[in-house]
Amino acid sequence: MRTGLASGDFASIGECMVELSPTGDGLYRQGFAGDTLNTAWYVRALVSQVGRKVRYVSAVGTDALSETMLGFLSDAGIDTGSIARIDDRTVGLYLITLVGAERSFTYWRNSSAARRLAADTERLRRALDGVGTAYLSGITLAILEPEDRARLLSVLTDFRKNGGEVVFDPNIRPRLWGDRETMARVTTDGYRAATIALPTFPDEADLYGDASPGDTANRIAALGVREVAVKNGPDPVFLRVAGDADATIAARTEVQPIDTTGAGDSFNGGYIAARLAGRSPIEAATLGHAIAARVIRHRGALAPFAAVADLATL
Numbered sequence: 001m002r003t004g005l006a007s008g009d010f011a012s013i014g015e016c017m018v019e020l021s022p023t024g025d026g027l028y029r030q031g032f033a034g035d036t037l038n039t040a041w042y043v044r045a046l047v048s049q050v051g052r053k054v055r056y057v058s059a060v061g062t063d064a065l066s067e068t069m070l071g072f073l074s075d076a077g078i079d080t081g082s083i084a085r086i087d088d089r090t091v092g093l094y095l096i097t098l099v100g101a102e103r104s105f106t107y108w109r110n111s112s113a114a115r116r117l118a119a120d121t122e123r124l125r126r127a128l129d130g131v132g133t134a135y136l137s138g139i140t141l142a143i144l145e146p147e148d149r150a151r152l153l154s155v156l157t158d159f160r161k162n163g164g165e166v167v168f169d170p171n172i173r174p175r176l177w178g179d180r181e182t183m184a185r186v187t188t189d190g191y192r193a194a195t196i197a198l199p200t201f202p203d204e205a206d207l208y209g210d211a212s213p214g215d216t217a218n219r220i221a222a223l224g225v226r227e228v229a230v231k232n233g234p235d236p237v238f239l240r241v242a243g244d245a246d247a248t249i250a251a252r253t254e255v256q257p258i259d260t261t262g263a264g265d266s267f268n269g270g271y272i273a274a275r276l277a278g279r280s281p282i283e284a285a286t287l288g289h290a291i292a293a294r295v296i297r298h299r300g301a302l303a304p305f306a307a308v309a310d311l312a313t314l
Contacts, residue, residue: 005132005133005165005272005275005276007132008052008130008131008132008133008164009052009053009054009055009079009130009131009132009133010040010043010047010052010053010054010055010131010132010133010134010135010272010276011054011055011056011057011082011127011128011131011133011134011135012036012037012039012040012043012054012055012056012057012134012135012136013036013057013058013117013127013134013135013136013140013152014034014035014036014037014057014058014114014117014136014137014139014140015034015036015037015058015092015109015112015114015115015117015139015140015143016032016033016034016036016037016056016058016060016069016073016091016114017032017033017034017091017092017093017094017107017109017112018030018031018032018065018069018091018092018093018094019031019032019033019034019093019094019096019300019301020093020094020095020096021096021261021299021300022096022097022098022299023299028095029299029300031300031301031302032069032072032073032302033261033262033300033301033302034092034139034301035137035139035169035171035265036056036135036136036137036139036140036265037056037073038262038265038266038269038301038302039135039137039169039265039266039268039269039272040054040056040078040135040269041076041078041269041301041302042265042266042268042269042270042273042291042295042308043269043272043273043276044076044077044078044305045269045273045305045308045309045312046269046270046273046274046277046287046291046308046309046311046312047273047276047277052276053079054077054078054079055078055079055080055081055082055127055131056073056078056079056080056082056083057082057083057117057124057127057128058082058083058084058113058114058117059083059084059085059086059089059113059114059115059116059117059119060083060084060085060086060089060090060091060113060114061085061086061087061088061089061090061091061113062085062086062087063090065090065091066085066090066091066113069091070083076305082123082126082127084113084116084117084119084120084123085113086113086116089111089112089113089115089116090111090112090113091112091113091114092107092108092109092111092112092114093107093108093109094106094107094108094109096261096300103260103261109143112143114143115143115144115145115148116148117140117144117148117152118144118148118149118151118152118155119148119151121151121154121155124151124152124155125155125158128155128159128164131159131164132164132165133164133165133166133167133272133276134156134159134164134165134166134167135166135167135168135169135268135272136152136156136166136167136168136169136190137168137169137170137171138168138169138170138171138172138173138183138186138187138190139171139173139176140152141153141186141187141189141190142173142176142177142183142186143176149186153189153190153193156193157192157193160193160194160195165195165196166193166194166195166196167194167195167196167197167198167268167272168190168191168193168194168196168197168198168225169197169198169199169200169264169265169268170187170190170191170197170199170200170203170204171200171203171264172187172200172203172204172206172207180207183207184207184208187207188223191220191223191224191225192223192224194225195225195226195227196225196226196227196228196229196275197220197225197227197228197229198229198231198267198268198271199216199220199228199230199231200230200231200232200233200264201213201216201230201231201232201235201238202232202233204216204219204230213230213232213238214238214240214246216228216230216238217230217238217239217240217246218240220240221240221242226241226242227240227241227242227281228240228241229271229281229284229285229288231264231267233251234251235251236248236249236250236251237249237251237285237288237289239281239282239285241281244281247281247282249282249285249286249289250289251289251292251293252289252290252292252293257296257297258296258297258298258299260296261299261300261301262295262300262301262302262303263292263295263296264292265301266288266291266292266294266295266303266308267288267289267291267292268288269288269291270284270287270288270289270290270291270292270308270311271284271285271287271288272284273287273312274287274288277312287311290311291308291311294307294308294311295307295308
């Protein structure tokens, strides 16, 4: 059984966006969210007891909305010192549409500063100083220009070689990619840089033709990933950890969701926080399910810290 993750702080790498979520009667509430920020948010809610700091690695503009976003992150106790400022860019925006509890998204992100978050190799390396575990998603890779994408993966590969842990959720979003071949190739490159993978089975089956979560775990483990937790909606997580027997961890299906936005991201946050605290992968998946079950009872991607903080003792 693997022990907890490397010592040091936690860094999440990606894009935070303005979120417009429906409140009824055609009105929307402005917030801030994005897959890697959502995961960092739930890690932050849970890791203070083990003395880990959470930092966000991204880029924003120099406009008022960017300033408001930075203030929001800082107020939440997330370190913004590794967020670059780009004069001629701003932050992206997305709008949530709900049908029942299921959500769809409309995006405006072409001028997002986060698309240049990996433009400077030395800045990336400095952003990981003092970090033990770095997290990124397939969306992080998808929004970058090819040369910036290669730069980020190279920095993370070196980070891993030097003892850092790299956690990767492919979060496959076909609309962000020019073609399926590039999407599959870059996602595979993301796995090769990772020590822990948190994929979603239906997405992997669609892209790679996997017949079962076990097949997904086999393929990813063969790329050098030591720990794979295959999410599968309301079905159990399939866990493959080098040196351990495979395991399945049931989800909490008794919960009636209000809004499923951020469910997978919050699972990731719970999983990572548990591993940072030295708990086993099985315990981490159990906590991930518990966090997700709480989060889908709230609207929007970010539930208040108080809504999940007690789960740190599970």
